[in-house]
Amino acid sequence: MSSFFKNTSVYFLANILNAVIPFLLLPILTRYLSVEEYGQIAMFQLLITGLAGLVGLNTVGAAGRKFYDKNISKSELAIYNMNCLWILVFTAVAITLLTLLFSKEVALWLSIPSHWIYLAITISFSSFILQFRLSQWQIRGEAKKYGVLQVSNSLFNLCGSLIFVVVLSMGAQGRIDALFITGIITAIISFYFLVKHKLITFSFPNKKSIYEALNFGAPLVPHIFGVFLLSSADRYVINDSLGLGAAGVYLLAVQLSSALSIIFDAINKAYVPWLFESLTKDDELTKLNIVKNTYKYFVVLGVVAVFGFVLGPWVVTFVAGDNFSEAATIVGWLLLGQVFSGMYLMVTNYIFYSKETKLLSLVTIFTGALNVLLLYMLIPMFGLKGAAYSFCASMLIRFLLTWLIASKKVKMPWLLV
Known part of the structure; x- marks a missing residue:
């Protein structure tokens, strides 16, 4: 139980810092953006939330649950994790192809520019990789590493938003660009650590592993x-x-x-x-x-x-x-x-x-x-x-x-x- 309270303290501190950083933005954004621009950002975040369940099909949770299976080797787990990333790639490509057909209708429905939809897909793709890395640290009780990456993501977001919205006066587009660039940076960092710690190993898609992951996530x-x-x-x-x-x-x-x-x-x-x-x-x-x-x-x-x-x-x-x-x-x-x-x-x-x-x-x-x-x-x-x-x-x-x-x-x- 002591490890639970220790990790809770670390997660709590990391989440508080992670929350404080965006909250620092609120008084700034509400004064540099109009109520209508804030509404556009609300609709963009609505789109990202909708994409979250489709991009990767929730296989972050499947990989986390697989860790607790008995008698599974590290190499088998790494191959399983890689197949979860294959699912990410397949779903992202499929959604992008659908967007090419219906981007104008979705943009009109949400009252946002059509090119924001492609930014939202990229952000969702990047967020999956970030959450995958964070989840692998969480199940292993490595709360400090989890907290550092999580807070770093928010700091990148804060700095980008200040530069694009306040300094460059780009309005709602500046806030979206900050989310996009932050997503790319943290995804690259997350993927690097997944490879470095041998949590994934390159392999071609495996039907059995993909089916098992989809059986949990789909x-x-x-x-x-x-x-x-x-x-x-x-x-x-x-x-x-x-x-x-x-x-x-x-x-x-x-x-x-x-x-x-x-x-x-x-x-x-x-x-x-x-x-x-x-x-x-x-x-x-x-x-x-x-x-x-x-x-x-x-x-x-x-x-x-x-x-x-x-x-x-x-x-x-x-x-x-x-x-x-x-x-x-x-x-x-x-x-x-x-x-x-x-x-x-x-x-x-x-x-x-x-x-x-x-x-x-x-x-x-x-x-x-x-x-x-x-x-x-x-x-x-x-x-x-x-x-x-x-x-x-x-x-x-x-x-x-x-x-x-x-x-x-x-x-x-x-x-x-």
């Missing part, structure tokens, strides 16, 4: 699509119903509320390796302690949610200024939704451990579709508040349904008996 595509509907579709509906300016205001509130998700992610990154090892032992006393600590964690998150409603509006006004003042009215509800997401992370890990990811996809698709339905119902009634209400309700339902499935797939003493 069923998660609906799950990722559901996450997209849960966490990003609101920006499209807002843009469609209320305009780019409202989408920009909403994005700001989402970015501020995401501070909680960054903290939850840091805890989860350290928790998953420890949890999987503990579940492998199949010890009843250990399981009971896990459940007790999970409930204590839920109580803490409940307290955090209360403070979110009290302090959140003040933070919005302080950070963003008067142009984005409407964000103060919704940030508390978005923070509550993030709390439910933090609780969800504590129970979804059991489903990943059981490898029954198809059921997780069903839950996420259902709650994602519910979120879209609520968005179209509540936004006309409550404006931006309607989007926040929808997000919060959908996150609560996703957490409860996932908990129910997790309790069926991995037996845990949730009743404390």
Whole structure:
């Protein structure tokens, strides 16, 4: 357990630094970009989120899970990892070819320049390689290396954004260019370390390895699509119903509320390796302690949610200024939704451990579709508040349904008996 707390501290510090750097940009971007330009960036990030589940087909998780298989050699693991990268290449090429056919329609739908779509594909490709390298460090408990690369990525992003947006006055295009260049740099660094540490070895595509990786990752595509509907579709509906300016205001509130998700992610990154090892032992006393600590964690998150409603509006006004003042009215509800997401992370890990990811996809698709339905119902009634209400309700339902499935797939003493 000591290694868990040690790694949690490192992940927490790295994630805090990783979060602080973009947050330093918020007061700058909100003053150098118009509300409409901020809305364009929101739609671009919406596109990247949508591509994330398709580029590579979630095989970062497949490679991470493969590490815990028994009796697998380092060379076999390196070949398996290489086949995950082959899947990345195949999917990126396929998406690029489709984009050549439909780029104008997608650009019109998202209210962005068509050439941004190709930048988004490249950023998604680069992000996969970065996340692959980070994941391989995470499963091996090498939290410091993880943190250095993660924070470096944010620093590159910060410097690029300051140069292109502030110094060169390139507006929204400058922010996009910074993301693009940062993605290329960190992907090259990540690939270098994958090769150096012999985590990949060049080999031609292997049918068995590709099938195994896809068997883990492909069923998660609906799950990722559901996450997209849960966490990003609101920006499209807002843009469609209320305009780019409202989408920009909403994005700001989402970015501020995401501070909680960054903290939850840091805890989860350290928790998953420890949890999987503990579940492998199949010890009843250990399981009971896990459940007790999970409930204590839920109580803490409940307290955090209360403070979110009290302090959140003040933070919005302080950070963003008067142009984005409407964000103060919704940030508390978005923070509550993030709390439910933090609780969800504590129970979804059991489903990943059981490898029954198809059921997780069903839950996420259902709650994602519910979120879209609520968005179209509540936004006309409550404006931006309607989007926040929808997000919060959908996150609560996703957490409860996932908990129910997790309790069926991995037996845990949730009743404390």
